[in-house]
Amino acid sequence: MRAHIDEIVFDCADPGTLARFWSTLLGGSPVERDPDWSYIDPPGFARIAFQRVPEGKTAKNRLHLDLDAGDIGTATAEAVRLGASRVGGIVSQKAGDFQVLLDPEGNEFCFVQPAPPDGQD
Known part of the structure; x- marks a missing residue:
């Protein structure tokens, strides 16, 4: 079996804001599925999604x-x-x-x- 990347997900506090920011940099239209989940489909790349989580970012990203x-x-x-x-x-x-x-x-x-x-x- 070989897997493929379906999407890359960022945990965040405000999915809609990050979807709009990243769509401006990478292309694709921001989609707000609901208040806790937004995404973009940049041309030529995997979907990038943004998921609301309760905790804030506390350290450097590992990716x-x-x-x-x-x-x-x-x-x-x-x-x-x-x-x-x-x-x-x-x-x-x-x-x-x-x-x-x-x-x-x-x-x-x-x-x-x-x-x-x-x-x-």
Whole structure:
């Protein structure tokens, strides 16, 4: 048996707000199934759902999304305008550049710019 990803679910306090935030970044229309469950179907990706839970976020996520949006600075400015916050500055490494951000409820995600393959600068 081989499983497939049906959806990725974020626990949160306000599913509708996160669905609207993420739909602006990734595409897809936010759907509020009920006050405790919203989702988006970004083009070319698995459904991302948002489920209301009673407890708040208390630690760093063990899983996060890396988003390639082209220009990291422009993407970051737009995400901040929508309610995200930056964590530090743009980091450059051999594998590429990235900017860590938090969505409106503090879930980590990154805008990334992978390095070109070796010999293709």
